[in-house]
Amino acid sequence: MKKTLLIVDDDLSILKLLNFILSKEYEIVVKNNGIEAFGWLEDGNMPKLIISDLQMPYFDGQSFIKNVKISGFYRDIPVIVLSAAHDLDEQIANMPFKVDAFIHKPFNPTTLKAAINQALQVYDAANSN
Numbered sequence: 001m002k003k004t005l006l007i008v009d010d011d012l013s014i015l016k017l018l019n020f021i022l023s024k025e026y027e028i029v030v031k032n033n034g035i036e037a038f039g040w041l042e043d044g045n046m047p048k049l050i051i052s053d054l055q056m057p058y059f060d061g062q063s064f065i066k067n068v069k070i071s072g073f074y075r076d077i078p079v080i081v082l083s084a085a086h087d088l089d090e091q092i093a094n095m096p097f098k099v100d101a102f103i104h105k106p107f108n109p110t111t112l113k114a115a116i117n118q119a120l121q122v123y124d125a126a127n128s129n
């Protein structure tokens with residue numbers, strides 16, 4: 001059974017690219033903003049990893065990730081930020097929560113896959129008890 005990845009981004013071309021790159025190895029769930037993504041989580045779904053943009057309408061990525069990380073149910077889910085934000089380094093420095101990887105758009109698919117594999121290995125090792 002494939003592991004489920006939740007991808008949160010409002011850019012259709014990025015969503016299609018990520019689905020193309022990752023769907024052979026993973027079950028992909030796509031949401032266009034943090035509101036849709038958090039609603040999906042609250043419906044009882046539990047992905048193995050979240051990939052989120054920071055710049056989205058309604059409920060931006062930073063707010064979404066903050067809510068995931070302060071939640072008792074979802075806080076241990078690995079999170080990778082995939083963003084084209086010009087001030088990404090500054091946003092990273094100001095985040096009050098841990099994120100497993102930060103990748104700038106445009107991105108190298110090999111780098112993204114390596115970050116996913118690393119985050120999942122750490123998560124699986126921490127939860128193998």
